[in-house]
Amino acid sequence: MTDAAMAAEGGLDTFPKLILRNARIRAGLPAMREKDFGIWQTWTWAEVLGEVEAAAIGLAEIGFQRGDTCAVVGANRPRLYWTIMAVQSLGGVPVPVYADAIAEELAYVLEHADVGFAMCEDQEQVDKVLSVAENLPGLRHIIYDEERGLADYDHSRLSSFVTIQQKGRDRLAADDSAAQAFLDSIAAGKGSDISIILYTSGTTGRSKGVMLSAERCIKAATDTVEFDRLTERDEVLAYLPLAWVGDHYLNYAQGIVAGFCMACPESSATAAHDLKEIGPSFYFAPPRVFENMLTQLTIRMQDAGALKRWMFDYFIGVARRYGEKILDGHSVPASGRLLYWLGHLFVYGPLKNVLGFSNIRVAYTAGEAIGPDLFSFYRSLGLNLKQLYGQTEAFLYVTAHPDGHVRADTVGPPSPNVDVKIAENGEVLFKTPGQFIGYFKNDEATKETIDAEGWVHTGDAGFFDTDNQLKIIDRAKDVxxxxxxxxxxxxxxxxxxxxxxxxxxxxxxxxxxxxxxxxxxxxxxxxxxxxxxxxxxxxxxxxxxxxxxxxxxxxxxxxxxxxxxxxxxxxxxxxxxxxxxxxxxxxxxxxxxxxxxxxxxxxxxxxxxxxxxxxxxxxxxxxxxxxxxxxxxxxxxxxxxxxxxxxxxxxxxxxxxxxxxxx
Amino acid sequence: MNAFVRSDQAAPEDGIKAGEVMLRVENVSLAFGGVRAITDVSFDILKGEIRAIIGPNGAGKTSMLNVINGFYHPQEGEIWFRGVKRSNMKPHQIAHQGIARTFQNIALFKGMSTLDNIMTGRLTMMRRNMLWQALWTGPAEAEEIRHREFVERIIDFLEIQHIRKMPVGRLPYGLQKRVELGRALAAEPQLLLLDEPMAGMNLEEKEDMSRFILDVNSQFGTTIALIEHDMSVVMDLSDRVVVLDYGKKIGDGTPDEVCRDQTVIDAYLGVSHD
Incomplete structure (x- = not known):
């Protein structure tokens, strides 16, 4: 890495600057994986930087300018993440869109966000964007990852990601100043720039574009990386929807800040398999996923032989008695520890291996209430499952359980550097380091949500329990x-x-x-x-x-x-x-x-x-x-x-x- | 990245260009004892097209397919494949010629995984003998890796990654059909014969399968001959249709032409044959 690159890193207040840093100090460490043709392919941080550089210069070649927005439509594929990185490097704003959005929803977001470019995963997404393109006067170019079925399309405003990167590589080979221009462009990025616009899912009315600034995103992610002691040796499976704050925070932001590796599943249908193969150390899933896993497990155990069933039932009983106490570091009699150790050997260990949980240090669930039985089942197996409460507007974390202080019926105390206050009507208000700047082109909604003193209104009602743990009880309007x-x-x-x-x-x-x-x-x-x-x-x-x-x-x-x-x-x-x-x-x-x-x-x-x-x-x-x-x-x-x-x-x-x- | 790169063992290219005759059936008749399954049928299949063979039950469609792939030897008539008149061959010789097929009733190894089933489609291209393969070292290993890569491309193409390691017997019917298509593709055929690829499928599975058939045809230029009962599928997919009834050819042409043909309409609506 050259001095110029180090200079471009500056205050490390944007994601591209952090990627430059990672490529320098973690050059040979894995940054991304994807299963392709049945084999896990790995990119190191240095390689990721190379891919992003080629993509960014290629994008600039087709006219991408500072301030342009680029929609990113599709599943968790490395090239889609590289597009986000490349767009941020150029000072543009990525706008991820849910891959399963129907054409009208897609049209609304694309139009509202004034996108000039759209990166699509495959033909399906390209078709969707093309079907609404006539209402998008600002749309200048569509880029796609998967080439299949697109060969016969009119390519005047359509390019594959590979051709864009090739343009970038050609430019790099022909022009010595191109590499420097790329670094200058990163250096020109400021922490106060809009890093990304995430559209809320829009269960209540039209979806709103949540603007997040680079420095706040990084600050929030830095806090939680420290909170859960995440390092470059951790690994995650990026299977959550790309457009959801959960993926952008837990995988993208924390991954770049901590420098850990993000693995992309082969397809959404194979996520469970891929989880087992990757064995991530940090994991997030909504309660529904844990519930389905337990149902599957119960059904399969019912088909097992009598001996196995007996072992399972016996040791799950042992786990229920001692598991959570051991996990939380409470005192447990020696006989209990011995039984639990045997249980781990015969049941919990193999079970966690099948589920892909063998290496998990920290797991979170959120989104809805989780049943106490379900929650303690996983915890008793030794899985450090915790709850968090968050919002897109907060850039995720508002509260989270610290290790050892976990309860099924609360969502934990406020996260580091987060202030939480309960309004008179019971509504939960917060100030977080990652707090959003406002809704894109919707000042009215921004004013409704952020009050004069800077508190963000969540719309959820809750209260603090005796030990400073927050309980969310309902939507405020239903209380x-x-x-x-x-x-x-x-x-x-x-x-x-x-x-x-x-x-x-x-x-x-x-x-x-x-x-x-x-x-x-x-x-x-x-x-x-x-x-x-x-x-x-x-x-x-x-x-x-x-x-x-x-x-x-x-x-x-x-x-x-x-x-x-x-x-x-x-x-x-x-x-x-x-x-x-x-x-x-x-x-x-x-x-x-x-x-x-x-x-x-x-x-x-x-x-x-x-x-x-x-x-x-x-x-x-x-x-x-x-x-x-x-x-x-x-x-x-x-x-x-x-x-x-x-x-x-x-x-x-x-x-x-x-x-x-x-x- | 996803384009199939033909490996060196592929059936030799023959210089036939798209639109030229690939296979010609000339005055073929086939009888089983006293039963005449096919009577004096002639038609051709052009390179790069999707050719449908349709007809009422018992019209001789599957027999025709079996004649084309060399399983039945017609008593009369000639088969010309890539400009060469074909003498009687064993089925494995046919496979080496570059013709692969799927079956009306799924014929997969139920206890084997999707991956292994598709891998069997590569068998005719394995060059190393059994001893090498058993030792699985040196050239045999390199060969297997090459074949495995090809199979993985097929798995990717047919979007069946999630069932790669599942025993085929546990899969739903529609997916089994897809695996069977995968095995046929693994042989890198010049001509692909599909016997009722959509029988027993629901609408969504049919749409998926139609898309895969069109993609195979357009992306790899594979010539396809298919038997199908669902007329809407036939009309949408095929370039030309040949219609059989009681072993005789009663129509041949584009889907539109065939649809308007009075003889064909009569055959389907059931006019008495006397």
């Missing part, structure tokens, strides 16, 4: 109050109940009411299974749901939930006083759930208004008739008399303590 002023967070209560396998869906009511009530849907599989084992005959969902024994089981679950709630001072007032097991399954066909299986609270409240009335007028049963739509579109009616049950509520534990003191 209400009982008539006596007690906080009522429906989703928090519903999630607690839904962790019971027998319960599929819950809808809690209580906003502006005297107490909390709940509709409960039983899980037909789980309860049906139980009924079969207990020789309980039933003809339909409705019949099973109305069975007194089933109601008794559910009553037990509600009681357990109330006891749990009583332990949390902030939530104790919102215990469930009355509940009923609904006579029909909530169904998207009837408009009761969204297509993504989320409860449509308001609609349900209207549809079942007589039942809610019955909750609060004290009746113990109610006859209802409900119209249903069958799958073939026919309509019918279900009539039933629904039983309503009263529940005992518990005093809060704090109150208990005072009472004891008084006696």
């Amino acid at each position: 209400g109050k009982l008539r006596d002023g007690t906080l009522f967070a429906p989703k928090y209560i519903e999630n607690k109940l839904k962790f019971f396998p027998n319960i599929k869906e819950v809808v809690a009511f209580g906003d502006d009411r005297d107490f909390v009530c709940a509709f409960i849907n039983i899980d037909l599989n789980a309860v049906g299974n139980w009924a079969e084992k207990n020789n309980l005959a039933y003809g339909s969902y409705q019949e099973l749901a109305a069975h007194p024994d089933v109601n008794r089981i559910i009553e037990g679950h509600v009681d357990q939930t109330n006891q749990d709630l009583a332990r949390e001072p902030a939530m104790a007032g919102a215990q469930i006083k009355r509940f009923l097991v609904l006579h029909k399954e909530l169904d998207a066909d009837d408009g009761e759930l969204t297509r993504t299986q989320k409860v449509r609270r308001r609609f349900i409240a209207e549809r079942y208004a007589p039942l809610i009335e019955a909750f609060y007028d004290g009746s113990s049963e109610k006859f209802v008739e409900t119209e249903v739509t069958y799958e073939d579109g026919r309509r019918g009616k279900i009539a039933a008399t629904v039983q309503i049950r009263d529940m005992e509520t518990y005093p809060t534990r704090a109150a208990e303590a005072t009472r004891e003191a008084a006696e």
